[in-house]
Amino acid sequence: MSSSNYYRSWIDRPHLDPNTRLLTEEYQRGITEFMGLVQRQPEAETGMLRCPCSNCKNRKIIKE
Secondary structure: OHHHHHHHHHHHOEEEOOOOOOOOOOHHHHHHHHHHHHHOOHHHHHOOOOEEEEEEEOEEEEEE
């Protein structure tokens, strides 16, 4: 598995714990790690972020 797939694998797994209906710990960690990575990118200064999901192939732009 490539490192980019490893670091994004959390996004394709279930986000909610079926017992508590809260976000899973894995998903919360993934979001935190992703936001840390994004904030270190030069594009972050513009307030525009690329969506990390595989559905849009990182083409969608999200305003912070």
